[in-house]
Amino acid sequence: MFQLYLVFIILFLIPICYLVINEIVKLLFENRLFKSLIPLDRSQKLTKEQVLSLAKIYIRKKHWLSCILMLEFYAKIDKSNLGEYYNSIGFCYQLINSNILAKDYYDQARASSPSNILFLKNLAKVYWLCNDLQASLSTYEQILELDPQNKIALQNIDKLIKKTKEVL
Template structure:
């Protein structure tokens, strides 16, 4: 009887240990990457590193930290890097959307759209925020643009 109890407890605890170990490995890799990034000069960090850090903050639901780092580095971007700034605006909009501040999220998604109107993720986020704000007319317009973009992409590929 005691053996059956031990087998049942082991079967229950093994998946939990697996999940905890996976999360610890995930956190370790993120911290290791952050440590490598911070060894660089904080002013001259690559945009891909900034976006990586922003994704980490988003995954950890650190919305204010993500917004702060993106706003700070957005001022460092050169004017010709429109796609990078569009990605920054998109992530900031995502942070505001996550805390249910839809009006400001819409503002940032529109800024991202104005910088680079061909990025699918921005169009999808903009359509979603319009749906959440009960603006179905604007959501349908953006959804049509996204559909046209997908059709054009299929034609050229």
């Protein structure tokens, strides 16, 4: 009986240990990446990939303000990647339920790269969250013009048409 009890305890603890070790490895990797990306010398400039990796770490740790400030700083410095920076800032605002600010940044991202489907998809989603169904519908239609096989746009257009008919 005691051996059966030990077997059940071990079988229960193995998945828990795996999950804990997995999270510890993620934290160690993120901390190492974080320390390597923070430039010690003020003259060093991070690349776009490094900035976006650092933003992902800030987002995972829920350091919204640090992420937004860093991305806005690099958006002023690196004008060639404005769309990606504005899209990430919009994502931060969306995660903290500031959908109006998210909409503004997604709109700026779309203005910098009008044919980027990711920017359009995020903008359409935030329009939907702000109950601007017509703008969301037209944005999903823009996505379909660029990619006629986009499943997310097709599904959401059907949902939006049904929802606008209910409202009317």
